[in-house]
Amino acid sequence: MANEGPLSGYRIVELSGIGPGPYAGQLLADLGAEVIVVERPGPAMRGIDARGKKSIVMDLKKPEAIAALLKIIAGADAMIEGLRPGVTERLGIGPDACHAVNPKLVYGRMTGWGQSGPWSHMAGHDINYISMTGALNAMGRAGEPPMPPLNLVGDFGGGSMFLVTGIIAALLRAEKTGQGDVVDAAIVDGVNSLMSFVYGMKGAGAWQVAREANLLDGAAPYYRCYACADGKFVAVGCIEPQFFAAMMERLDVDLAEYGGQNDRSKWPAQHQMLETVFASKDRDEWDAIFAGTDACVTPVLDYEEAVVHPANAGRQTHIQQPGWTHPQTAPRLASQPLATAFTKPEKGADYAAILATAGVEPDHVAALVDGGAVIAAKG
Secondary structure (H helix, E strand, O other): OOOOOOOOOOEEEEEOOOOHHHHHHHHHHHOOOEEEEEEOOOOOOOOHHHOOOEEEEEOOOOHHHHHHHHHHHHOOOEEEEOOOOOHHHHHOOOHHHHHHHOOOOEEEEEEOOOOOOOOOOOOOOHHHHHHOOOOHHHOOOOOOOOOOOOOHHHHHHHHHHHHHHHHHHHHHHHHHHOOOEEEEEEHHHHHHHHOHHHHHHHHOOOOOOOOOOOOOOOOOOOEEEEEOOOOOEEEEEOOOHHHHHHHHOOOOOOHHHHOOOOOHHHHHHHHHHHHHHHOOOOHHHHHHHHOOOOOOEEEOOOHHHHHHOHHHHOOOOEEEEOOEEEEOOOOOOOOOOOOOOOOOOOOOOOHHHHHHHOOOOHHHHHHHHHOOOEEOOOO
16 A cells, blocks of 8 residues: 655655665655665665665666666655765765756765764774764673664664654755755764763763663663563663652562662662562563553563564554564654555566656666666566
8 A cells, every 4th residue: 555654745766775774765665755776786685674665776887877867866855875975976976966957855875974074984883883972882781891782773873863854854944945955964973962861961960981880771770671580581660769669569579678769879789689589480470560550660572572562562563464574664643544564675676667757768768778777677
């Protein structure tokens, strides 16, 4: 079924890549935009971030492919590229070239280090970007190496989310002014912005550089994970006094011996007391005890368990299809029906329709295919 989201009618051109750029394209497609992925010839790792998109395979080393791509860009509202600074300029599809054919275009650039600065041309990955912001240093056990939080904080939190925010903001501006824009979305910039809370807490005298010394980094007995009898875990997050009281009501703990919730001198002993009590039952037993309460105690699920847990299944947080399971679109808008199924395009399958929409005549399309500038999908 056609996506009826708020971005329906907008066309986004995405140069294929991995990580934050394609995920940003997925989010825009989830919101209803038509997202055209320009893929490279040859095999490619294509996953969930291809859902809801269209695909064309182009050899951008060929001038004919660049000319055809500029025709597609001329009818687009935004573009996403995640190459190193200067690469698209050398290809002839940099911001100036694209704005020459489409002054209203929003040109989204996704990098780790940004378009400028002494490290702008260096390689890197999520772990490197978050290591340079203070975020990685704050994660993990004291005295042990920091623990990378998958690539959720850098690539997707500091990268994709800020790229999407910039693109949508620039699209709104373009609607008012008719002028396009260039969005320089750097993962280090986004993660630094995400660290605003930490900087604010530090300014208020409520945050330390040391790991496991702060409210949200595992130092507090009431904000950390505990092992259960079956080797699985529960997550405890009862910061507010009333939520802490709701947890303690359901635990076999002597409150007088336990002491005050925020008495830091007692935290080591409190850790041990809670470790002992949570180790007395299986994780799912604790899940049943705390379900529906304000105690802020929840099971630590793996991603397969998360799909079928009643709290998630009751909200339809995932769509299960033969061969693959996908998270539901987010955020949810009252005007947009929930998705019932997702599609992933066959690589290159949409080339004819994409080029026709761009005004490329059929004989020219055939010439592009014959010359290898566009690679037709193998049926």
